[in-house]
Amino acid sequence: MTERSASGLVLENVRISLKGRILVDLSLGVAPGRVATVMGPSGSGKSTLLAYVGGFLEPAFTAEGTVLLNGTDITRLAAHRRHVGILFQDDLLFPHLSVAGNLAFALPERVRGRAARRQRVEDALIEIGLEAHGERDPATLSGGQRARVALMRVLLSEPHALLLDEPFSKLDATLRAQIRDLVFAKARERELPVLLVTHDPADAEAAGNHVVSLSSP
Numbered sequence: 118m119t120e121r122s123a124s125g126l127v128l129e130n131v132r133i134s135l136k137g138r139i140l141v142d143l144s145l146g147v148a149p150g151r152v153a154t155v156m157g158p159s160g161s162g163k164s165t166l167l168a169y170v171g172g173f174l175e176p177a178f179t180a181e182g183t184v185l186l187n188g189t190d191i192t193r194l195a196a197h198r199r200h201v202g203i204l205f206q207d208d209l210l211f212p213h214l215s216v217a218g219n220l221a222f223a224l225p226e227r228v229r230g231r232a233a234r235r236q237r238v239e240d241a242l243i244e245i246g247l248e249a250h251g252e253r254d255p256a257t258l259s260g261g262q263r264a265r266v267a268l269m270r271v272l273l274s275e276p277h278a279l280l281l282d283e284p285f286s287k288l289d290a291t292l293r294a295q296i297r298d299l300v301f302a303k304a305r306e307r308e309l310p311v312l313l314v315t316h317d318p319a320d321a322e323a324a325g326n327h328v329v330s331l332s333s334p
């Protein structure tokens with residue numbers, strides 16, 4: 118891994134092609150704690166761009182360019198070594214684990230010992246206002262509660278950046294704004310750069326209008 122000085126997430130001359138046709142061609146920088154919103158029509162490559170940064174681009178695509186995270190070149194690292202946290206439209210909570218079990222699953226291995234791990238989970242539950250709900254089955258939670266668990270599960274994995282693919286789109290308008298503000302606040306607190314794919318201009322506005330527009334396919 119080579120080191121460069123810029124902090125945050127930096128994409129240099131990223132060009133992603135599908136069947137010989139260029140889909141995405143851009144450079145961008147997202148400072149720690151800030152959000153860049155990725156917008157564009159259906160099929161313009163928004164999810165593909167996140168997949169490239171996250172290290173899970175499908176083999177149908179070819180890509181060139183460089184991804185730097187806090188100065189480290191992660192372009193060729195396996196997904197699990199990139200320290201990038203991802204939230205999708207579906208929260209993907211494990212149905213066979215309790216809320217606390219879902220959170221514990223995300224803890225890094227180096228948090229050792231049952232007591233230490235349990236404490237981290239308890240602190241996390243308090244942070245999202247669900248301290249009384251650790252033993253609940255995730256299926257019994259409200260949409261907003263599930264969204265908070267999903268966010269906290271990603272944060273517990275100690276990411277250095279967040280990739281969000283329309284994570285609020287299934288929530289109603291009020292809840293959507295609340296969860297969005299919570300995600301942005303946590304990103305600021307932890308100084309995480311965020312790439313957010315959305316169709317909603319209100320998300321872009323709330324994020325400070327750093328918009329990356331992808332063009333029609």
Ligand SMILES: Nc1ncnc2c1ncn2[C@@H]1O[C@H](COP(=O)(O)OP(=O)(O)OP(=O)(O)O)[C@@H](O)[C@H]1O
Nearest residue numbers: 135157158159160161162163164165166175177334
């Ligand atoms: N695994 C794949 N193999 C081949 N083509 C794919 C694959 N995944 C996506 N594509 C194509 O790549 C293009 C970009 O898809 P992508 O999902 O990135 O678009 P998007 O901007 O996220 O769209 P939407 O807003 O509808 O989610 C589309 O033409 C899509 O059909």
